[in-house]
Amino acid sequence: MSDTNQRIEDVVKSHDVVLFMKGTPLFPQCGFSSRACAILDHCKVEFESVDVLQDMEIRQGIKAYSDWPTIPQLYVKGEFVGGSDIMMEMFEAGELQQMLADKEVAKAE
Secondary structure, rough: EEEEHHHHHHHHHOOOOOEEEEOOOOOOHHHHHHHHHHHHHOOOOEEEEEEEEEEEOOHHHHHHHHHOOEEEEEEEOOOEEEEHHHHHHHHHHHHHHHHHHHOOOOOOO
């Protein structure tokens, strides 16, 4: 496993919810990342964010790690969920909230 893959895996495995995004939750740098943060905020869960704009190895490596070409990318309990479109579809159907509940993800303070 490459060093980049190991770094990604360490983050994914050490947090219940991880969002690889452009920017930060306070200052998202694209509309898709902004929407992904809004969805997670609405679900009231704690999540770790990784700003891929700060590290080109992570920005490219996450696409190979998940075999998914776009960012943002959501992981819940180590499992790749998808990007903002999939998050929105799941959220609107109630599936994302159910997944978070089923996996006993910690609620935000």
